[in-house]
Amino acid sequence: MKTYLDCYPCFLRQALEAARLAGASEQRQQAVLRRVLDELRRVELSSTPPEIGDQVHRIVRQEVGEGDPYRTAKENSTRQALALYPRMKALLEEADDPLEEAVRLSIAGNIIDLATDRQYDLWDEVQRVRAQPFAIDDRALFHDALSRASEILYLADNAGETVFDRLLIEVLPLPVLYAVKGGPVLNDATRDDALAAGVDGPADIVDTGSDAPGTILGSCSEEFRRLYDTAELVLAKGQANYETLSSEGPKVFFLLQAKCAVIAHDVGVPVGSIILRQGRREGE
Amino acid sequence: MKTYLDCYPCFLRQALEAARLAGASEQRQQAVLRRVLDELRRVELSSTPPEIGDQVHRIVRQEVGEGDPYRTAKENSTRQALALYPRMKALLEEADDPLEEAVRLSIAGNIIDLATDRQYDLWDEVQRVRAQPFAIDDRALFHDALSRASEILYLADNAGETVFDRLLIEVLPLPVLYAVKGGPVLNDATRDDALAAGVDGPADIVDTGSDAPGTILGSCSEEFRRLYDTAELVLAKGQANYETLSSEGPKVFFLLQAKCAVIAHDVGVPVGSIILRQGRREGE
Numbered sequence: 001m002k003t004y005l006d007c008y009p010c011f012l013r014q015a016l017e018a019a020r021l022a023g024a025s026e027q028r029q030q031a032v033l034r035r036v037l038d039e040l041r042r043v044e045l046s047s048t049p050p051e052i053g054d055q056v057h058r059i060v061r062q063e064v065g066e067g068d069p070y071r072t073a074k075e076n077s078t079r080q081a082l083a084l085y086p087r088m089k090a091l092l093e094e095a096d097d098p099l100e101e102a103v104r105l106s107i108a109g110n111i112i113d114l115a116t117d118r119q120y121d122l123w124d125e126v127q128r129v130r131a132q133p134f135a136i137d138d139r140a141l142f143h144d145a146l147s148r149a150s151e152i153l154y155l156a157d158n159a160g161e162t163v164f165d166r167l168l169i170e171v172l173p174l175p176v177l178y179a180v181k182g183g184p185v186l187n188d189a190t191r192d193d194a195l196a197a198g199v200d201g202p203a204d205i206v207d208t209g210s211d212a213p214g215t216i217l218g219s220c221s222e223e224f225r226r227l228y229d230t231a232e233l234v235l236a237k238g239q240a241n242y243e244t245l246s247s248e249g250p251k252v253f254f255l256l257q258a259k260c261a262v263i264a265h266d267v268g269v270p271v272g273s274i275i276l277r278q279g280r281r282e283g284e
Numbered sequence: 285m286k287t288y289l290d291c292y293p294c295f296l297r298q299a300l301e302a303a304r305l306a307g308a309s310e311q312r313q314q315a316v317l318r319r320v321l322d323e324l325r326r327v328e329l330s331s332t333p334p335e336i337g338d339q340v341h342r343i344v345r346q347e348v349g350e351g352d353p354y355r356t357a358k359e360n361s362t363r364q365a366l367a368l369y370p371r372m373k374a375l376l377e378e379a380d381d382p383l384e385e386a387v388r389l390s391i392a393g394n395i396i397d398l399a400t401d402r403q404y405d406l407w408d409e410v411q412r413v414r415a416q417p418f419a420i421d422d423r424a425l426f427h428d429a430l431s432r433a434s435e436i437l438y439l440a441d442n443a444g445e446t447v448f449d450r451l452l453i454e455v456l457p458l459p460v461l462y463a464v465k466g467g468p469v470l471n472d473a474t475r476d477d478a479l480a481a482g483v484d485g486p487a488d489i490v491d492t493g494s495d496a497p498g499t500i501l502g503s504c505s506e507e508f509r510r511l512y513d514t515a516e517l518v519l520a521k522g523q524a525n526y527e528t529l530s531s532e533g534p535k536v537f538f539l540l541q542a543k544c545a546v547i548a549h550d551v552g553v554p555v556g557s558i559i560l561r562q563g564r565r566e567g568e
Contacts, residue, residue, distance in 0.1 A: 005300055005313055008321075010291035016289055029289055030329070037292075037321045045314070 001243045003049045004262045008040055011056050014186070017114075018060045021069035028063060035059045044076030048114035048241045049262075050214030057185050057213070058090025064177050068184035070114060077187065078196045079159025088126065088167055089192055102171040103139070103255065104130050107274045110238050110257045111156060114187040119169075122214075135258070135273030142253050144274060149233035152176045152205065155215055155245075156189040165237065169202045169259065177227065178203040182220075183211030188240075214240030217248075234279075239263050252279035285527045287333045288546045292324055295340050298470070299432035302344045302400075310378065319343045333546075334498030334524045341469050341497070352468035354398060354443075361396050361444025362480045364406055372410065372451055386455040387423070387539065391558045393448025394441060394522050394541045398471040417555030419542070426537050426560060433517035437458045438487065439499055439529075440473040441522030441540075446481035449521065453486045461511065462487040466504075467495030467520075472524075498524030501532075523547050529563060533560050536563035 004214035012033060019032045034228070036056050043052050060069075068074075088105055090139045106130035111120050146152075154169065154176050156162060169176045178199050181188045189197075194205050209221025213234065217225060234252040236245055242263065254277045258264040264271045296317060303316045320340050327336050344353075355560050372389055379385035401423045430436075438453065438460050439516035440446060442519075462483050465472045473481075478489050493505025499520065501509060512518070518536040526538045526547065538561045542548040548555045553562055 005310070005317055007296075008300075008317055009296040012293040012296065013290075014293075026289070033289055033292055034325055037325045041318055041321045041325075 001048055001246045001263070003043065003045050003047055003052055004265075005045070006262045007052070010260070011040060011052060011158050012036060014053065015056050017188070018057060018063055018069050021073070022060070022064040022067065023069075024064045026128065032060055032063045035063065036190060039088035046213065046217070050244050051216055052211055053214075053240070054185070054212035057211075070187045072206075073114055074159035074189075074193055074243070075196070076185050077158070078163065078193060081109065081112070081160040081276050082197065084123060084126065085163055085167070087123075088164070091130075092167060092171060094188055098171045099143075099173075100139070101130070102168040103276065104274075105277075106161075106164045106168040106237070107255055107257060109161040109185065110255070111259070112158050112160040112187070113238070113259060114158070129257075129274055132274050134276055135269035136267065136275040136277040138278040139255065140245040141250075141278045144279075145233050145251070145253065146173060149174060149230065151212055153227060153231035153234045154178045155198075155208075155234065155236040155241050156194065157181045158187050159189045159193035160187075160197075160239065162189045162194050166199045167195055168200060169199065174233075176203040177231075178205050179224065179227070180207050180217075181211055182207045182209040185211045187215055188213060192278060199259045213244075214244035216244050218239050236279075242267075242277075246279060249279050249281050253277070254279065285332055285530050285547070285550050286550075287327065287329050287331055290334050290368075290546045291336070294544070295324060295336060296320060298337070299340050299344055302341060302353050302470070302473070303348055305357070306344070306347045312347060312515055313490070316344055316347045316410060319347065319492040324429045332498065332500070333548060334496055334528050335500055337498075337524070338469070338496035338500065338503070341495075354468065354471045357398055358443035358471050358473075358477055361442070361479070362477060364446065365393065365396070365444040365447035366481065368410065369447055369451070369539060371407075372448070375414075375561040376451060376455060379470050382455045383427075383457075384423070385414070386452040387560065388558075389447075390448045390452040390521070391539055391541060391560075394447040396442050396471070396537070397522070397543060398442070398445040413541075413558055415422035416558050418560055419553035420551065421558040422537065422560050422562040425562045429517050429535070429537065429562075430457060432459060435516065437511060437515035437518045439492075439518065439520040439525050440464045440478065440483075441525060442471050443473045443477035444471075444481075445521065446473045446483055450481055450483045450486060453483065458517075460487040461490050461515075463490050463492055463499075463508065463511070465495055466491045466493040469495045469497055486523045500528050518563075526551075526561075531564060531566040531568075533563050533565050537561070538563065 015036045019029045092098045108126045111125040152174050180194050208224045210219040238256050258273045295481050299320045303313045376382045392410045395409040464478050492508045494503040520538050542557045
């Protein structure tokens with residue numbers, strides 16, 4: 001997906017938030033924003049938003065130090081999600097169609113996103129998404145793909161959402177490789193976040209070798225590229241994975257909520273929609 | 285009031301919205317944003333937000349032509365507000381304290397603001413503000429100032445809000461000079477907007493000679509500066525007038541809603557607060 005002009009204010013907001021979370025002084029925050037302004041001056045709209053976000057968060061790291069400004073926020077998200085795990089597990093045990101229920105829970109978990117500025121109550125979100133019709137509903141194609149694949153490459157999104165992913169993985173009928181980021185960026189899940197959520201029980205954890213948002217294949221490790229290229233079925237969570245892989249063809253299925261107006265417009269659905277969509281090729 | 289880093293994303297959003305309202309192509313919108321990025325690169329945070337906004341909207345006008353991109357939006361706002369005029373007039377006629385009621389109506393009208401991205405229902409806003417406690421309440425000082433002045437210089441804010449101002453002016457016990465912008469910027473009221481709202485009945489309309497947001501005294505006409513300098517009592521509506529005049533001393537009273545987090549923080553109140561505040565001097 002290309003970058004829209006509406007993304008520019010959002011990049012500035014994200015950079016400012018990350019710099020503040022890292023404890024930067026106002027002067028340092030301004031230095032970050034000035035470099036982000038320069039970067040936005042140069043960007044091509046044909047880049048995907050995560051490609052630009054990658055540069056933006058690289059600037060933040062260079063200005064305020066390498067650490068992980070979102071670590072506490074991520075740990076809080078994981079703790080909150082784990083607190084709901086038993087109730088969600090009970091829902092799955094009572095469900096007529098546990099896979100359908102687990103897909104919905106996984107989409108509900110996609111509300112956890114510090115890149116947007118929305119407020120939410122996690123359990124309210126679960127109830128909303130359990131009842132909400134899909135705006136894009138490729139479930140039949142997904143079931144078909146599941147019946148023909150031997151393994152799933154599952155691309156993680158955010159910390160805390162990992163707990164919801166774990167519930168889906170526990171129900172999926174195939175072995176799962178769960179791919180997290182190679183290093184911290186925003187509140188995206190890293191290996192530590194996946195371990196804290198207990199995803200290593202039902203899945204093998206791998207990392208993309210990249211600390212860019214989404215999955216920018218060109219910046220991933222060779223090892224991950226091989227996994228991706230040979231995967232029969234890829235399940236990609238969240239907006240940034242949609243933004244980076246939406247034209248990568250039909251072996252990718254996207255599970256997400258359309259939380260910002262730009263993505264909702266690109267997908268062609270209202271903001272707040274829940275989506276299970278099969279990937280397409282450029283121009284399809 | 286100084287500019288905060290949080291204002292940067294907002295300037296970009298405003299520039300993009302204005303360029304789109306003016307019918308600019310995506311290429312032209314991007315040209316606007318690139319120039320705004322350059323401008324933000326250069327700004328000093330000691331400038332007030334309207335001083336930077338002035339430069340931003342000047343760029344939009346240079347790139348997309350002089351016209352008034354907000355004209356239709358302004359006409360709609362005025363029409364919607366005029367439709368409520370009879371109901372609001374009836375409220376005033378039944379009120380125990382018509383001045384108190386009219387001050388609240390005027391603050392309710394301040395919700396009309398295309399510079400922020402909030403959604404609202406106008407009549408719901410009226411009901412909310414009629415019942416809401418003041419977060420800053422200098423009404424006693426305002427009544428005292430009214431009793432000692434012979435005329436009021438009333439600084440207008442947005443088109444449509446003008447109708448709510450008219451209701452207040454009809455109740456105020458002193459002659460009113462109603463100051464509008466010298467030319468279009470955002471949805472700020474110009475002479476046409478004041479006339480469409482019928483403000484010329486109870487008040488004399490003057491203009492600031494400036495098409496900057498708020499009231500940047502240095503960019504106003506000499507004629508308006510004389511009016512301002514000799515005024516005994518200035519009633520300043522809305523956020524931008526607060527941003528530009530907050531340190532101009534005690535003859536200015538601000539009537540506004542704190543609609544954005546930055547202004548709410550600067551004033552020291554929650555977002556959504558209603559405010560009647562006497563001006564201070566720098567450092568007070």
